[in-house]
Amino acid sequence: MVNDLLLRAARGEPVERLPVWIMRQAGRYLPEYHKLRAESTFFQMCQCPETASELTMQPVDRFAGLLDAAIIFSDILVIPQALGMHVEMLEGKGPHFPTPLNTPDDLKTLQKNPNISSILGYVMDAISLARTRLENRVPLLGFSGAPWTLMAYMIEGGGSKSFAKAKTWLFRYQEASHELLKLLTKTISVYLVEQVKAGAQMLQIFDSWAGELSPRDFFEFAYPYLVEICNTVKKSLRECRIEPVPMIVYAKGAWYALDKLCDSGYDVVGLDWLQDPAEAVRIRGNRRVTFQGNLDPSILYGSHETIEQRVKEMIEAFGKKDYIINLGHGITPAVKVEDVRFFLEQCHKYGRN
Template identity: 75%
Template structure:
């Protein structure tokens, strides 16, 4: 048994309940903007940190400890690219460059190199160990989120070999090899369902799916090559968890897919993450009376703009989501960037509490 919860605000908000103030957490809150992160990073490679439960736990707790009482959730320190690793691909994290696949998928024949049905509990057991350890060490202060990457985003990395500005290789697959693309998306989807379910069994209390490259697809291609797989993950995880009478809120974050918001409101996810390109008031209008919670969506770069703009934009954002006491979780519109001053993060969080409590 884990320690009882002292703060379940985000879980209640995700379920659509009326809350005393909108909860707040930050995507990538455990990471490179914190000096304490770099002390740990100097001793281990990135994936070594992910694969060492004690290190993952320590990094997950760093922002919770630094911003004590200001964050309403922790998110396990890991990476979305552990799924390609589980499927048999090599992934390394290059300093100042990001993820790199030495042998990306070049043709449909390369799918034969992948492990079609990987043993997720065995291959990614270190993530589950980290979740269990972190849940214990959180001592009920805030809920713990698990996460994964969305199939399209994972597929893009596997084919591009890393990040991309044009996604020419990955999109060429969609258009030249649609059947092979679906095979790969199905493979990632099935592995992700098992992975997310195992995270909940290990102690995760909420789940987020990051579709970081959703906005690189046209509306037509998003509805063909991303949306159906997002829905399958949501349905598959909830169905599996239901067998043991478990339920956790699920968040989908499709960056850049503002055009699909109406459709996403019917996707089955409890929470939809919005990036900064979506006007809060317009999002609320599109949602209508559907019981869906929104999450977001301050531009992370506002945190570089000084205290005055941080305060004013945070206040405007909260007001745009109708004050946020029902159907809203405060977050950035994307992950926090490495150069942000932690003191400005603290100021942002304080403004979230200030204006979230006032409305």
């Protein structure tokens, strides 16, 4: 690798500068993204390896020398699609499932043993193509949604303020809920292993709706499955004689679970902006875990003076060891490209050791 800062930081090795990348860095804030989006639907872009790899490269090329990673352009909802569900991405509204899961009987409609390498082969092809295009400039990340987050979408039929339908399942159909979570865990694990075989050099699990669960429910319906994915992926890679890649767990809103997440087996724990950096460092203690995050994405709407000050404060609080700079959630569409560039420049300025 020409630039392996991210991989070294994830493994807890010394770095001359803290690495930085941005969740959703290949996306709607870029004009070059919209040029391709005008020609295709969202999932058509995901399913075309040439387009997906081009979208993966767009931020790396635009911010040449400022981003320390690429992340494959895809979506967490390809897993429900692989299980046989129809998913649409509605402009201005987000994901929509025309036929969500309504009762436990609907689990019968799901594919129990989908051929991931075939059904989602386009993702693996995009990863391989992106690795070729990157020419080892920076590492390439693969990713997946977490079981609870995917379950919530599959039952709710899209995003929600209350997740009443998904929580009805948790509290009324506990056996069926665990059945679905186990199916998702198995499918996600296979999917992540296939991504590494295709060339992904690091993996992130997005539990975007973790904060919708109470601590008691997170530790029953989310945390055990996150741990199982990590253990299964690393074990499967070793059985294939492939060195396990670093893995990131990002459980948005689950600030109460940080102590347990530091013991989950993941190399990196991603933090949202609700977590105080200094308190996170205190909770971690001497455990060999790297933190990632956690600037509020909305700060990029602020003045350059504000962006610089917040970046400086964040780095000082996390420290310059075992840390990856990122936002606390995905970058939002209305952020200006020049402000993203300024943010990255400040990360380089203050992240040097």
